[in-house]
Amino acid sequence: MKGNLKRVLSLVLVFIMIAAMAACGGKSEKENAPANKNTDTAAKDAGTSKTPEKELYKVDVFTMLGNMAGVQTGWFAKIVKDKFNMELNMIASNVDGGGDNKFATMMASGNLGDIVIFGGEDDKYRDAIKSGLLYDMAKDGLIEKYGKDIVSGYPKAIEKAKVNFGGGKSIYGLGYNAANMPSGPSEGSEMTWGPDLRWDLYEKLGKPEIKTMEDYLPVLKKMQELEPKSDTGKPTYGFSMWADWDGNLMCLAKQFACMNGYDETDQFNPGGFALISANQEKTQGLLDPDGLYLRTLKLYFKANQMGLVDPDSISQKYEDAVNKMKDGQTLFSWFPWMDNIYNTPERQAQGKGFALVPFKDEKIYSLGFNPYGYGRLISIGSKAKDPARVMEFINWMYTPEGILMSSDTPVGPKGLTWDVKDGKPYLTDFGKKALPKNPIDIPAEYGGGNFKDGINQMNINLVQITAIHPDFNEPYDWRLWKSVLSDNPSKLVQNWRASMNALTPKEYLQKNNMLVVNDPVFTGKAPDTIDKTLQQKQGQAAAVIKQYSWKMIFAKNEAEFDKLFKEMSDKAKGLGYDEVLQWYVDRAKQVYDFRQQKK
């Protein structure tokens, strides 16, 4: 009996212990509390001095693009608090690892929050409109009264919202990356695609000419021979790939199509099994024997035969590939935005690093400036506590100041990270340390925390940041400011500029006519959505296509490659590939018609 008592006692003891631990946790929170209080009151003082009549508004922001749940903190939160006395409570559907379950439960609850951010003009957006869960911004002149900058600056975005989704009069959501600009490529200094090679090695080889995409292989082989080992003594490869981004197709097998002016979508309808030209009336199926998808698979297959493909490519994830690139195991990069993984300041000073090396026939797919806004949306929830104040806040994100602060690559608070001299913006020394997204501590008067965590977590650019800031006559994107571009370029950048005779990759590509711009169309109707039955077929066929694509790359010989391709075609077609493809081809044709009308 005594023994049992002891056992029970020890159980109780454990609970007490946990409770004690919890108490410690509670205490540490209390310790934090005064600090918070200070900043709170400071913020309140600032807030009250500007907008004395408004009380604190806790805005629920349901974002399908964000990755953080909880109250927005840091410097952006401070700005919003001071200006609007608002606190942004982020509800992110991505936190559960993707999927639409979170959205579904929010829909079921009948309340989508104060601000809703949609990932596309898809069924979700339309169901939300249909079930009355979005607030009509045109109702009682809300947008005229509180959204003046949107009305005056982005009338086309409003027109699209009304005509395509609002039955001609209602506004339920505004598209992202809207731009009040003449047509042209909307990207920044770099395009979305390169390809980029290890410039130092390419230079050492005497910069051999690369005419077609297949010509990269012999060059990469020579580069590999030149540098067979990475920094830590591991073998180098041309391509180190990853499979966890594969959606409807093998993601990395699409990238060469994008460098030839095709993409998975026409940028209006959803994407699927068709590769659609940016500016011509050309459509390819994934399984077309003379199509770009198969050509790319063949390229990777040959590369593997030459020992240029990392054997881990099949099993590794994106982050493993990133680690390899960091170490210098990779010699080829599809995406310029990955360059900085390898291009550390130290390496750049030695002239080492990735830089653009295009092939002669290259036509990089470019998204044109879009006055209507692209297919991600910001909306006001129908249960918003105070739609007027929310509208005011959204409107601010369309003003020059709001664009600089709220984008996903923001420049940060003025006076801290940047400032203006002679009417031109420049980065402060602090800004050079903190940007683009470094975890550098921010002084308490600017909101505390670190710069990276303080960035707006909505993760949507309402205005295209490469558009021109009216006061500076320079883009909103700080990476394109003249002061930044001319600020002490590294040896790598100098070498590249001297050799290519251009300031930025985009400039070079534009000069050499290597861009094809997909100009947005105005259709006067909502994009079609794929029927669930067809979607199911698509999912099953896509699973087969993805799997066989990888197998083909690692095929032992040409015969096996061809055999696998045949198997892939047969299986995918058995699962309804043709029917799905036809659907997408039909949609693309409609867009071609609209492109005609525009001309």
Add this chain to the structure above:
Amino acid sequence: MPAMTRTATLKTEASNSLYRRKVKNKYVLFFMALPFLVLTFVFSYLPLHGWLYAFYNFRPGIPLSQTEFVGWKWFQSIAANPTQTGEVLRVLYNTVGISTMNILVSVLPVAFAIFLVEIRTEWFKKSVQVLTTIPNFISWVLVFSVAFNMFSVDSGMVNRVLMQLGLVDRGINFLATDSHIWLKMCLWNIWKTLGWSSIMYLAAIAGIDQELYEAAKVDGAGRYKMMWHITVPGILPTFFVILLLSIANFINNGFDQFYVFQNPVNRNHIEVLDLYVYNIGMVGSNFSFATAVSMLKSLISVFLLFVANGLSKLIRGESIV
């Protein structure tokens, strides 16, 4: 002797009255259990109204009355044409294969517990017990990143050691291969769960009456005899219950493990039902289809549970649930 008979008669009288009381008490017992039954009803049975979605073109936020009734369409769509049927059969084959292996190795935690209690060094026993549960707490995502760091071709620890010893001249691609994939998955699973699953058997052993061991010792039984004749029968009921439950779980192998280890080379043999439904992109977007699948799975599980229970009744003479 007479004293004993007297207690015996007393006992029968007492148990007679006990019996009468028991009959009277059958509702008392039920009412004691009622609050818990209500909780179960509320949290487990009420949500089942959602099974209706399987028969509609359900879209969240839009009431069922305004959505299209499609009958058995989603059930039929699981295997609508020969290619699809082939895919589903392949997936079921994997599911059954992996489940069978997992059931076969479910005796391991039992053995683990039995042998662990034979260890007399207290601190050692305790440390083993705590430390072997650790893998259970590491998410599969991280397990994979550890696995990748150990088995990748050029940088993996294992390959580096092999190459340094001169056993191979190029790294072996352990992860991107299809060979023995079930066995590998099974081993990972054992590694992750062995220590953790043995806990309930350790508890069962602790529940065995110590007098039995002492009596056996007096009879001169050796260590193995006691293990075999006292410990094993002592935990057998628990083992059978777990076995029964895992048989009912035959088609649910879980998802995370196979999701992180899958790649285009091994997918043919690693794709179990849960993973397949995810891979064809039906989890997030098509709620009706997902509901149809999970409804089928629930029904099959419950069916298997009662089949296994019936078998147990036939063979062992007692049912478990």
Add this chain to the structure above:
Amino acid sequence: MRRAKNNSDSLLFNLCNYAFFTLFTVICILPFYYLFINTISNNDMSSRGLITFLPKGIHLSNYIQVLKIKGLALAAWISVARTLLGTVLTVVSSAFLGFLFTKKEMWGRTFWYRFIIITMYFNAGIIPWYITMMNLKLTNNFLAYILPLVISPFNIILVKTFIEAIPPALQESAEIDGAGYFTVFTRIVFPLITPIMATIAVFSAVNQWNYIVDTIFLMTDSKLYTLQFVLFRYLNEATALASLIRNSQGGITIDVSNMQTATSVRMTVSMIVVFPIMFVYPYFQRCFVKGIMIGAVKG
């Protein structure tokens, strides 16, 4: 003679036994150790796979960075509270209900037992579950962490099986003495089933500590976020990122280069979640390392 043979037998047995358990334990902790040394080593070296056996460039900034996450203290407190309350309630109700189900005279016993057991295999889907919880006013409500997990069929089965293995004579003699069910449960059964109660306490505590689905779907108020939830996004970032890209079919228009946290930080997160479990678990152990002496209870 016989004794000598037994001894050598025993020696061999012990040797194998110790050897096996040592080996298996090492296999179990090696990956954990590997994760740990990577969290305290230089992040750059760690990401290049240079840390294998010993930490290099030891620092604690990963831990500091994670512990500085805002709202962590409150989240930890919520996690502890739900674990504590949830576990106590689950253990007590599972034990009591498991006990009731051992009573053959209960009205409709088999039916009600099965009524509970088969719910183990039910999966209605997230939406109907959410609607039910919403109608019960359990969204943004702390009780949502406790109530749905009170009844755990698996625990009830374990308890019932355990009680059935105990000689029935003990309970019967008490019943003969006129004790009611409740008294029998608290006086006789409860002390006897501590090993299995400790087991289900461990199971349900770990389950409560790690459970995250309810926070994801039911809680929008950040005051009710749990530790696991706050840290989950770091663990899940790579998956979330990949799915974001998969779903944005039109090219990759998101700048993802800065969106990922270092692997070492993610490892740190999982360390921080696992440590408390490792710390508390040994206390539960005492409850089932020693066998019970039914004779002692009887006497």
